[in-house]
């Protein structure tokens with residue numbers, strides 16, 4: 001087990017380094033000089049040249065890359081061109097909001113999705129299944145911005161139960177979390193249903209019944225743990241994508257999260273910020289898949305042994 | 308359920324049989340009929356089946372694949388997959404009617420008074436749980452043993468079924484055990500509450516010959532301890548080795564019932580004779596392999612009259628008119644054929 005974790009951690013580091021290089025190269029081969037973009041069309045050439053030199057953008061690419069890596073390892077992601085503040089500070093602020101939103105959304109989506117999936121699998125092709133699966137299809141196919149705006153209109157403008165926008169109190173996270181989680185809940189429900197229904201058809205389920213387990217025991221004690229492998233993988237992928245920011249939801253509810261920060265970085269050609277947000281998203285995804293591997297190994301002894 | 312079973316005991320010592328009044332069958336099934344709605348119509352995978360298992364007896368059910376052996380076993384366990392159900396007949400366990408019990412009452416019986424082992428010992432154990440836990444679970448569902456008592460009993464059970472290094476095995480997962488060991492674990496699980504009846508559904512089909520012999524010997528020793536066993540198999544060799552009596556099943560019905568020696572010496576039903584010839588030619592490597600012509604009938608379109616008619620060499624005109632009744636030939640020997 002320890003070996004497995006160490007090996008996957010090593011792999012994760014290699015992937016991260018590779019991605020750092022890719023991001024670095026890609027951001028530099030796209031046309032246009034970021035300094036010009038930053039200073040506007042009317043900047044004079046001398047100033048642009050001076051700024052470029054100051055930021056080291058005129059050095060050879062390998063040298064730039066090594067410096068960039070060194071800075072990253074020291075935890076220095078530079079200063080945002082557009083906002084003039086350290087990138088780490090900007091990211092930390094936005095990440096706080098994104099984290100709360102992600103936790104709320106995950107709680108909502110996993111709770112609802114698991115419940116719906118279990119009920120649907122146990123009563124497969126009967127009324128509860130059809131109802132839940134109808135909703136989950138709606139969840140999957142409804143665009144997030146529509147759900148977000150509908151929730152905002154109904155519960156914020158009309159009923160005034162929750163704030164319309166912002167990140168003031170915990171209440172302001174409820175509607176965005178539901179809007180976001182609705183979609184994930186549908187996915188979780190469907191995969192739980194498929195996986196659990198398949199597990200319930202396995203031979204060892206009949207053994208469990210034959211020794212006197214009732215339906216609840218059979219489902220919760222025997223089937224769910226086996227059925228959770230694919231479900232958990234989906235959940236973790238969802239969570240890492242939530243953690244790198246939810247552009248649409250953050251925009252509709254005017255929240256300052258990582259998603260909006262990244263959009264700002266892109267539209268402002270804000271190289272340091274863009275590099276940091278992209279690297280962060282990658283790190284989250286890589287760590288997420290590491291977490292999924294570890295959890296799967298914890299759940300299933302067969303995987304533990306293969307590893 | 309009271310808690311009668313937390314003591315330790317030797318499964319192979321006589322004793323279970325004495326607990327029942329003399330003359331009461333451990334299992335007595337009569338007129339059992341199971342209806343199973345399918346997309347194309349309702350089928351009767353078990354139709355008017357009557358059978359009995361006396362205390363300490365090993366009784367076989369034999370028949371080709373799909374003839375309803377497993378469904379009969381499930382009906383006895385009260386585990387027919389929905390939407391199937393028992394539409395007629397009775398199932399008595401040691402004199403007590405159990406077919407009409409509530410789900411709750413049936414659950415109390417399953418695993419404690421009747422238990423079952425299956426064909427695939429790999430897939431029949433939960434792959435993500437330690438085998439010791441799975442065996443102890445059966446005990447803890449039916450008694451209020453402490454964790455420690457359950458462990459001790461499980462260990463004893465592993466010893467009873469001759470699992471080597473039982474302490475270490477307790478903590479292993481199914482994939483770490485061989486097929487034979489897994490089936491022993493299944494038997495330990497089935498026997499840990501000392502049931503009156505053990506149903507073994509093709510318990511050795513997935514195992515190789517030497518392991519099969521070991522498992523069969525284990526079953527015989529359980530029988531010597533007083534456990535009644537209903538042994539389902541399509542392998543007449545297995546049946547011949549351990550069963551006292553046999554039921555031959557075809558398309559959901561019993562076609563012949565006899566003591567094992569009688570059935571093997573003078574099979575009366577053409578189907579039984581066909582099965583025997585096929586099994587003999589298989590054993591002796593006779594070429595060409597003798598088989599019963601034709602295939603298992605579709606339960607949705609059973610032929611009129613005798614269900615075996617289309618494959619029967621002795622068929623006559625009256626065979627197509629009506630289904631023959633099970634007719635007593637001599638004491639303990641019955642056959643469903645006009646001839």
Ligand SMILES: Nc1ncnc2c1ncn2[C@@H]1O[C@H](COP(=O)(O)OP(=O)(O)OP(=O)(O)O)[C@@H](O)[C@H]1O
Pocket residue numbers: 343345352370371372373374375376377378379388541606
């Ligand atoms: N869940 C089900 N849905 C529909 N039909 C079924 C179902 N289970 C069993 N059957 C049908 O019921 C009949 C009896 O099946 P059963 O499993 O009892 O056969 P079997 O004698 O045990 O065969 P095998 O030797 O292959 O185990 C078969 O014709 C089968 O097609």
Ligand code: SF4
Pocket residue numbers: 576577578613614615616617619620621622623626631643644645646
């Ligand atoms: S009743 Fe007729 S068809 Fe059926 S088994 Fe006997 S001889 Fe053959």
Ligand SMILES: [Mg+2]
Pocket residue numbers: 376377378508
């Ligand atoms: Mg079967």
